Amino acid sequence: MNKTQKQRVKMLQNMIGFFRASLNPWVIRVKFKENPERVAFILHRVSGAIIAFYLLAHIIVTSYTDDPLAWERILNTLSSPWNKVGEWILATAIIYHGLNGIRLLLVEFFGVGIGRPELPKPPYIPPSFKGGQRKALYAVFILSIIGSILSAVLIFTGKLPI
Amino acid sequence: MVKESTWSIIQYITAILLILFLGFHLIERIPGLSPLQAATYEESLEYEKVSRAYDSYGWVLATLLVIGLFHGLNGLRGMLLEWKPEARTVINIVILVVFIVFAFVGFTTIYNHLAG
Amino acid sequence: MLEAEELEAAKRTPPKEVILKVKRYNPETGKQYIKEYKILTYRGMTILDALNYIKENIDPTLTTRYSCRMGVCGSCGMIINGKPRLACQTQVAAVATEENPVITVEPLYNIPVIRDLVTDFTPFFEKHKMIMPYIMRKNPKEVDEAEYEFLMSPEEHLEIYEYSLCIMCGLCYSACPVTASDPEYLGPQALAQAYRYIADVRDEEPEKRIVVVDTEHGCHRCHFAGTCSAVCPKMVDPAAAIQRLRKITLFYRLGLWRKKKTSRVAGPLEKPLRKIEAQYPTHNLVEGADPEKQAKEPVSIDFTDEMLSE
Numbered sequence: 001m002n003k004t005q006k007q008r009v010k011m012l013q014n015m016i017g018f019f020r021a022s023l024n025p026w027v028i029r030v031k032f033k034e035n036p037e038r039v040a041f042i043l044h045r046v047s048g049a050i051i052a053f054y055l056l057a058h059i060i061v062t063s064y065t066d067d068p069l070a071w072e073r074i075l076n077t078l079s080s081p082w083n084k085v086g087e088w089i090l091a092t093a094i095i096y097h098g099l100n101g102i103r104l105l106l107v108e109f110f111g112v113g114i115g116r117p118e119l120p121k122p123p124y125i126p127p128s129f130k131g132g133q134r135k136a137l138y139a140v141f142i143l144s145i146i147g148s149i150l151s152a153v154l155i156f157t158g159k160l161p162i
Numbered sequence: 163m164v165k166e167s168t169w170s171i172i173q174y175i176t177a178i179l180l181i182l183f184l185g186f187h188l189i190e191r192i193p194g195l196s197p198l199q200a201a202t203y204e205e206s207l208e209y210e211k212v213s214r215a216y217d218s219y220g221w222v223l224a225t226l227l228v229i230g231l232f233h234g235l236n237g238l239r240g241m242l243l244e245w246k247p248e249a250r251t252v253i254n255i256v257i258l259v260v261f262i263v264f265a266f267v268g269f270t271t272i273y274n275h276l277a278g
Numbered sequence: 279m280l281e282a283e284e285l286e287a288a289k290r291t292p293p294k295e296v297i298l299k300v301k302r303y304n305p306e307t308g309k310q311y312i313k314e315y316k317i318l319t320y321r322g323m324t325i326l327d328a329l330n331y332i333k334e335n336i337d338p339t340l341t342t343r344y345s346c347r348m349g350v351c352g353s354c355g356m357i358i359n360g361k362p363r364l365a366c367q368t369q370v371a372a373v374a375t376e377e378n379p380v381i382t383v384e385p386l387y388n389i390p391v392i393r394d395l396v397t398d399f400t401p402f403f404e405k406h407k408m409i410m411p412y413i414m415r416k417n418p419k420e421v422d423e424a425e426y427e428f429l430m431s432p433e434e435h436l437e438i439y440e441y442s443l444c445i446m447c448g449l450c451y452s453a454c455p456v457t458a459s460d461p462e463y464l465g466p467q468a469l470a471q472a473y474r475y476i477a478d479v480r481d482e483e484p485e486k487r488i489v490v491v492d493t494e495h496g497c498h499r500c501h502f503a504g505t506c507s508a509v510c511p512k513m514v515d516p517a518a519a520i521q522r523l524r525k526i527t528l529f530y531r532l533g534l535w536r537k538k539k540t541s542r543v544a545g546p547l548e549k550p551l552r553k554i555e556a557q558y559p560t561h562n563l564v565e566g567a568d569p570e571k572q573a574k575e576p577v578s579i580d581f582t583d584e585m586l587s588e
Contacts, residue, residue: 010305011390011398018245021458028387028453029360030508037504037517041455045241045501052234059227059264063271068209075207094184101177107502109174111525114518117440123285126507127440128518158202159193167531170498174528243494247460250494 022046040137044100047093054090084155091151096144103136173236176229183226190215216275227268235261292319292371293379298328300340301384302394310391313337319370325383326354326365329395341394349511352447356395357384362449362509386452388461402448405464409472409490414483426544428480434541441474441519443512450506450516462495466506469497470516473523479541488530497524 020027023046025039032039065071106112113136115127154160189195191206198215200206216223239257243250298315315332326344333340344354347366354365359373359382374381389397413428415421420428450466457463464472472491476484491497500520507517529535558569 010308011392012303012305012308012310014385014387014389014391014397015461016387016455016458018241018459021455022241022244026360027455027458028362028505028509030453030505035504035508037502038455038508041501041503048234048237049241052238055230055234056260056264059231059268059271063267065212065271066274071209071212091188094188098181098184102181104502105174105177107521108524109528111522114521117437117515117518119436120440120443120513124513126510126513126515126518128504128507128515128521131518154192154203158204165492165531166494166496166498167492167527170524171528171531240499244456244460244463244499247462247495 036134036137036141040100040140043096044104047097050090050093051097088148088152088155091155092144092148095147095151096140099140099143099147100137103133103140106136107133169236173233176233179225179229180233183222183229186219186222187226213275216272220272220276224269224272227272228265231261231264231268287372288369290371291321292323292369293374293376294319296328296370296374296379296381298332299380299382300329300332300395301382302340303385303391305393321371323370324366325356325358325363325368325370325373325381328370328381329365329383341396343396350445352445355386355397355447355449355452357386357452358382362386362452364447364449364511367511386448388452388454388457389448397448399446399448401461402446402451402465402467405468406446406471408464409468409475409487411471411475413475413478413480414486416482420543424543426546429541429544430479434479438474438478441470441477441514441516444471444474444514445512447511449509449511450514453505453509455503455505456499456501460495460499463499464491464496466500466516466520469500469523470506470514470519472497473519473526476523476526476537479539482537482540484526484537485530488527491523492527492531497527500524 016027022042025042028038030038061074065074103113107114113131113133115131118127150160190198191200191203193201193203193206196206197218198206198211200208200211205211235257239253242253242257246253295316296319298317299312300315301310301312303310315336317328317331317336319328326342326347329340329342330344333342342354342356342365344366345351346353349364349367352364355362356365357363358365358368365383370381383395385391385395386397389399389402392398413421444467446467448467450470451457454463454466457465469491472487475481476487497520502517502521504517507515510516526535558573563569
């Protein structure tokens with residue numbers, strides 16, 4: 001396309017945009033059981049961002065704690081129920097990010113769990129969805145829920161019922 | 163110019179290390195498994211227990227600081243590169259500066275605890 | 279991917295009347311708006327048929343692009359009910375029901391829109407060009423002045439066959455969450471094709487392609503969201519190809535990967551081919567028939583008036 005044509009035709013960019021694409025798993029309306037990887041990707045991204053920002057805050061907060069009095073003061077300000085909820089969300093995020101991270105490490109670094117290339121046959125399910133990573137993904141979801149419940153018990157009651 | 167795959171390789175290596183080191187850091191909070199002998203979750207956050215953690219496991223915290231910062235900031239960098247792909251150089255410089263500043267702050271904290 | 283449910287739905291009769299909500303764009307005014315069309319359906323009607331019906335009978339200004347009408351050319355990709363699909367492969371019955379006879383049709387996301395449903399594929403094809411989608415040999419004469427073919431076993435062919443089915447319809451590109459905000463990202467199609475040529479035993483220059491994909495906007499921006507494979511109409515599975523490509527790139531950077539095998543040129547045949555003389559059939563003939571004589575006679579069939587009237 002030459003320059004004069006470009007000036008006459010005003011094209012619409014039609015981009016979904018960063019925030020819609022990385023926060024809404026159904027911006028492309030595929031069913032959950034058809035493509036749970038997209039939900040996993042968005043949860044991985046959101047949990048990663050939560051952990052990264054917490055890490056930066058954690059480094060700053062702990063830098064003010066070189067004597068016991070300051071430490072007590074910070075602990076008192078951070079012991080409100082809302083902070084407990086925040087801690088629980090953080091624990092859930094870390095558990096999910098870690099478990100899904102193991103799955104992604106296997107898939108992306110070692111290339112396992114995505115099946116072998118094959119001849120397309122009905123019902124036309126891509127090999128990467130029939131491979132082990134899909135089962136691993138469901139395991140990640142279930143284990144994350146269990147871990148989240150356990151961490152809630154630990155944070156809100158102070159003890160694990162073992 | 164560092165290739166993107168080099169950052170990716172470090173990202174995956176730090177991911178493996180974080181599973182071990184961050185796992186240890188979180189197990190300190192769990193009563194029964196905690197190496198700090200804390201009876202409850204709150205007790206594991208007391209000053210005496212935490213400073214014991216600094217004394218015994220200072221090297222764990224130092225490693226955790228570096229690999230955690232790298233993994234987290236490289237992840238953020240990836241997101242920012244997608245958000246504003248035209249500001250590639252600015253993003254890389256900002257992330258590098260944040261990494262250096264926070265690593266310095268963290269190391270100062272660990273050093274102060276160890277020094278007394 | 280055509281889901282089993284959708285295949286079932288395609289066998290049903292569509293609702294008698296459907297409402298098509300088409301997202302239109304006028305480049306002169308620069309405005310995007312939704313226009314509704316009510317049309318009568320018939321069994322086996324596709325979305326492309328519906329759009330053509332609108333263009334012919336209701337609104338001639340509606341602009342679409344299509345060519346083959348049978349899912350081969352990949353020009354009629356559009357977002358139908360929120361999912362990127364080929365209009366010619368999507369039955370009205372599969373996306374509309376009696377309770378909800380509304381179908382939304384939008385131009386593909388992440389690709390510039392020229393008018394209505396017509397998108398500009400120039401950046402998409404530029405990226406495909408960037409990964410050098412052709413066989414490269416150390417000795418370019420083997421391709422340019424090829425006398426003989428390259429050897430390739432059926433197993434080696436199966437390795438890349440799936441990825442070579444790509445029709446460049448842009449559905450994966452439109453579904454990808456990374457192309458949604460990064461216009462420089464190579465996209466699932468180009469990366470899958472890069473893997474297809476790196477894995478091809480006939481190709482001798484995988485390093486050149488690794489350099490192209492190993493950038494800030496290359497294969498490491500992929501996060502394995504997998505929507506590309508979920509929407510692909512040809513089961514190309516770009517998600518798996520990109521993961522394998524990334525593995526190759528990382529291991530290559532660590533010095534642990536190099537191309538295991540490249541095939542050689544077939545060369546002239548060792549023995550000349552056997553020549554077989556054509557013969558007239560000699561066995562199982564109708565009694566009294568002479569094939570040699572019959573071959574020379576002109577064929578004549580006598581039609582009765584009854585046969586012709588049918």
